[in-house]
Each structure stands twice: as structure tokens, then as C-alpha cells.
Amino acid sequence: MASGNEVIVIGGGAAGLNAALTLAEMGIGVCLLEKEELLGGHSGRYACKATDACVSCGACSISRMVQKAGQEKLVRVLTGHRAVEAKQENGGFAVRAADSKGREEGIFAKSLILASGFSPFDPSSLALGYGRFANVISNYELEIILRRENNILRPSNNEPAQSIAFIQCIGSRDAKLGHLWCSQVCCPSSLRMASLGLAKNKQQKTSFFYIDLQNCPKQIKQADDKNLTLIRAIPADARLGEEEKIVLAWMDPKSGLLQEEAFDLVVLSVGITPSQETRFLLSGLTGEDSLPKIFGSASGSVHTAIPGLFMAGCARGPMSIADSIADAALAAWEAKKFMESKK
Ligand SMILES: Cc1cc2nc3c(=O)[nH]c(=O)nc-3n(C[C@H](O)[C@H](O)[C@H](O)COP(=O)(O)OP(=O)(O)OC[C@H]3O[C@@H](n4cnc5c(N)ncnc54)[C@H](O)[C@@H]3O)c2cc1C
Ligand code: SF4
Ligand code: SF4
The missing domain is CATH 3.50.50.60 (FAD/NAD(P)-binding domain)
Structure with a gap:
């Protein structure tokens, strides 16, 4: 089982990208898992909606983050790798990731950020x-x-x-x-x-x-x-x-x-609805089907019932690209604080 990453981030959309980049900026090693061959998530496919001026749709922020993640030494990007199982293990988190040919890799880290997004x-x-x-x-x-x-x-x-x-x-x-x-x-x-x-x-x-x-x-x-x-x-x-x-x-x-x-x-x-994959991964980690209760609730936060496990972006409820990015920065800071508390 590969280790050396302090945090695993599941999902390479707006939230997962910024969680990984924020952690790397703080000097923390990250493994970023994305099931598709390309990073960017849903918003990586959106058009620029500028007319005679920018209308602040946020779509271009994704390509900038994708480029940065590719250059960041502290971010190990694993595209084409789906997290098929996540569980608590030895005081940390073990994630099993599979590629399109069914080859599996086990990854272990101290903290986990679930940024696996939504389903339209x-x-x-x-x-x-x-x-x-x-x-x-x-x-x-x-x-x-x-x-x-x-x-x-x-x-x-x-x-x-x-x-x-x-x-x-x-x-x-x-x-x-x-x-x-x-x-x-x-x-x-x-x-x-x-x-x-x-x-x-x-x-x-x-x-x-x-x-x-x-x-x-x-x-x-x-x-x-x-x-x-x-x-x-x-x-x-x-x-x-x-x-x-x-x-x-x-x-x-x-x-x-x-x-x-x-x-x-x-x-x-x-609209934005809960992703079955997020629901499955979260259930495996917490032992209960808690996503429907969390999703879209105004009282939601990046924290979960499990210390060291955080959620960010549309995995936990509908939000814009800018809000997903801000949410992910918060999750990254909370992951850092959690790891410091364990030292
Ligand atoms: C039609 C539509 C238009 C929108 N337009 C705008 C807009 O103009 N401006 C705006 O600000 N917001 C817009 N949004 C919202 C925007 O799409 C979200 O804010 C943004 O995509 C959230 O990013 P995210 O990373 O949380 O989730 P996602 O974009 O869903 O990314 C999640 C990523 O996780 C990956 N993933 C999922 N499961 C796994 C797994 N098991 N293993 C590995 N990887 C996994 C997915 O492949 C995906 O890449 C729109 C939404 C919709 C539906
Ligand atoms: S935020 Fe970027 S993609 Fe959106 S309208 Fe402005 S320039 Fe175009
Ligand atoms: S933003 Fe809210 S009110 Fe507007 S279409 Fe979507 S769900 Fe309906």
C-alpha cells in the first residue's frame, strides 16, 4: 500500500483541485484521485459565457487550477483512477483505487477529503x-x-x-x-x-x-x-x-x-443532486447512509462525524464553482489543523 501522502483527495473537480493545491501550498503532500482521464470535473466542460465583458461564470478558473496541479511537486495526480473503497485504518484512511483495466492501487494517508462532486x-x-x-x-x-x-x-x-x-x-x-x-x-x-x-x-x-x-x-x-x-x-x-x-x-x-x-x-x-458514488464512499467510511441528511442542508460544514475526514464542494451540497473553491480551501486548512493536533 502506497503512503507518503499526508492527505488523499477524492475528486479532481473545482473542489478537489483547490483542496490539493491549498495543501501543497502549505507544504503538505497530497494524492489527488480522479476517475476520469482529465481533471476538471463537471465545470471543466463549461463554456466561457462572456458577452462584451466577463460575466464571472467561473469556468476559466478550472483550467488554471488543472495546469497548476500538473506542475505542483507535492501533488501526486492519479487520473483514470476511481476510488472504489475508502475506510478508516490504523488511525488514518485507506483508499482502494482502480483504473479502467481493473488494476488496483491501495493508498494510505492521515486525512481524507471527499470532493467527489454531484450528479446532474x-x-x-x-x-x-x-x-x-x-x-x-x-x-x-x-x-x-x-x-x-x-x-x-x-x-x-x-x-x-x-x-x-x-x-x-x-x-x-x-x-x-x-x-x-x-x-x-x-x-x-x-x-x-x-x-x-x-x-x-x-x-x-x-x-x-x-x-x-x-x-x-x-x-x-x-x-x-x-x-x-x-x-x-x-x-x-x-x-x-x-x-x-x-x-x-x-x-x-x-x-x-x-x-x-x-x-x-x-x-x-x-439541478444538482447527490452522487451515488459519494453516497457509497461516505457510507463505507461512516457506517451509515448519511449523505441524504447532509446534502443541501443549510447547517452543513466541511467536517464530518469522523475526525480527519472532510467533505468539500458539491459532494456535500449544491454550490457554485467559487463557493466550491472556497469550501475546499477551508477543508484543506481543517485537514492541516487535524494533522497538527495528532503530532
Ligand atoms: C448545468 C450546470 C451549470 C453550472 N454552471 C455553473 C456556472 O456557470 N458557474 C458556477 O459557478 N457553477 C456552475 N455550476 C456548478 C458547478 O458545476 C459546481 O460548482 C462544480 O462543478 C463543483 O465542483 P466539485 O469539484 O465539487 O464537483 P464536480 O465538478 O462534480 O467534480 C467532482 C469530481 O470527482 C470525480 N469523482 C467522483 N467520484 C469519484 C471517485 N469515486 N473516484 C475518483 N474521482 C471521483 C468526478 O469525476 C469529478 O471530476 C453548474 C452546475 C450545473 C449542473
Ligand atoms: S469567468 Fe472566465 S470563463 Fe467565465 S465569462 Fe469570465 S472570462 Fe469567461
Ligand atoms: S437556482 Fe434554485 S431557483 Fe433557480 S433554477 Fe436552480 S433550483 Fe430553481
Whole structure:
């Protein structure tokens, strides 16, 4: 079993990267485990949403951290290695990591930071056409389209979408699903994407269906309100119209009447949900399935019930890139304090 690292960080996204870099800056050796071949996590795939100026989406902070982690001598980066088991052992933590060929490596350290992130909500079970109609996509998929194409294109024909509907709070703030939390990032992130689309295509019309707008006063001001309509209603279902348009129906909040409109593209703003992997790893460490209780709770912290085990970023609840980075710095400091207390 390899040792020599003082801390193991599981997950190489915004949180894991900054936890590892902060520890290295403090002179502490780290093993950073990432199951994918590339570091960066979910936000490593996001587009720059700058229009005529930066809109502070945070995406470019990831590439800077990935580059730094590759150069940092105190950070041993193991990409393509999934943590398949983590347990307490000999006063520290033992993690079993497997590569894509099933070859395993055991790693031991004094402290462990779980930064294994979140899962985007899967909207396939909703009646909004996701997985059935090509032109119904998630906000996560739109990030990837924007990064690749630098424009909002319809998947059915790769033509720029002229009419777009964003539907917010998909999989969040939903008592039926037991997801009572607000995912924090989907209002600002979708409005940034809408603003970028409007800046690129002056003909584009965007309807933004929402329950409540969180964390986004700046983006609302930046949006071209002539072409952006905010509608306080959530369409209940979607059907396929002519030319693969998506017809949405909703109750108009002002008139109380049923409205219908066909859109070139519908973007479902899926929320941040607990990752099954984080849940599994945490259960193995604590002996109980505690993530559902922690996730999205306002009272959460980087500490866990186990001394020396910390959690950071979206592994413990929805937060932005900037908040995940700050959370991870705190977890790194707490890991340092914990190790000093053991000397
Ligand atoms: C559609 C969408 C758009 C968003 N847009 C923005 C935005 O514009 N601005 C913003 O600030 N925030 C945005 N966010 C939030 C942002 O994605 C998160 O704040 C950020 O990704 C959190 O980073 P993280 O490291 O905690 O988790 P993640 O990004 O999920 O990273 C976790 C990492 O852990 C790895 N991992 C998981 N399990 C294991 C394991 N067993 N072994 C090894 N590695 C493992 C994963 O592969 C991943 O690389 C958005 C979120 C969504 C869903
Ligand atoms: S913060 Fe976002 S909008 Fe600003 S430059 Fe970086 S990637 Fe672009
Ligand atoms: S950030 Fe907006 S879209 Fe996301 S859950 Fe909160 S209110 Fe809903």
C-alpha cells in the first residue's frame, strides 16, 4: 500500500483541485484521485459565457487550477483512477483505487477529503420530452454545445435556435422527489447562457420559465429584456410540433389562461443532486447512509462525524464553482489543523 501522502483527495473537480493545491501550498503532500482521464470535473466542460465583458461564470478558473496541479511537486495526480473503497485504518484512511483495466492501487494517508462532486438530475422520467425529442436538452448539455460550437444550435439540424425556452428548477425544489433544496447555480448559469445566445443572435427570442430567481440580479440586468421574457410558471408537458419544434403549454400567471407556444429548443435547467458514488464512499467510511441528511442542508460544514475526514464542494451540497473553491480551501486548512493536533 502506497503512503507518503499526508492527505488523499477524492475528486479532481473545482473542489478537489483547490483542496490539493491549498495543501501543497502549505507544504503538505497530497494524492489527488480522479476517475476520469482529465481533471476538471463537471465545470471543466463549461463554456466561457462572456458577452462584451466577463460575466464571472467561473469556468476559466478550472483550467488554471488543472495546469497548476500538473506542475505542483507535492501533488501526486492519479487520473483514470476511481476510488472504489475508502475506510478508516490504523488511525488514518485507506483508499482502494482502480483504473479502467481493473488494476488496483491501495493508498494510505492521515486525512481524507471527499470532493467527489454531484450528479446532474436526470429528467428522463418527466413529461417534458427529454430523451424522446432531439430538441429538448439539459442546461449541462447546452454548456457543452456552447463550448464546442460557440453558439446555441438545435441538435436536430445544427442550425442556430431562433426561439428558446429555459425551464428552471428541474429536479430541485420538488417535494414529490424529496429534493427540497435550491440548486443555487441553475438560475445564474442559465441566464448567462440565455444572455450569450441573445448577444450572438439578435433575432433570438428566449422565454425563461421559473418559480423563483436565485442569485442572479446582475445577469437579469445584462439580459436584453426585449428578447427575453421571464414567465413565472413551469410547463407541465411538452409535445412535438412541426419542424421538430417543441410545443409547451403553461398556465399564464397573469390571466390564469392556458398558453401554448412552439420553440426551436427547450433547455431543462437540471439541478444538482447527490452522487451515488459519494453516497457509497461516505457510507463505507461512516457506517451509515448519511449523505441524504447532509446534502443541501443549510447547517452543513466541511467536517464530518469522523475526525480527519472532510467533505468539500458539491459532494456535500449544491454550490457554485467559487463557493466550491472556497469550501475546499477551508477543508484543506481543517485537514492541516487535524494533522497538527495528532503530532
Ligand atoms: C448545468 C450546470 C451549470 C453550472 N454552471 C455553473 C456556472 O456557470 N458557474 C458556477 O459557478 N457553477 C456552475 N455550476 C456548478 C458547478 O458545476 C459546481 O460548482 C462544480 O462543478 C463543483 O465542483 P466539485 O469539484 O465539487 O464537483 P464536480 O465538478 O462534480 O467534480 C467532482 C469530481 O470527482 C470525480 N469523482 C467522483 N467520484 C469519484 C471517485 N469515486 N473516484 C475518483 N474521482 C471521483 C468526478 O469525476 C469529478 O471530476 C453548474 C452546475 C450545473 C449542473
Ligand atoms: S469567468 Fe467565465 S465569462 Fe469570465 S472570462 Fe472566465 S470563463 Fe469567461
Ligand atoms: S437556482 Fe433557480 S433554477 Fe436552480 S433550483 Fe434554485 S431557483 Fe430553481
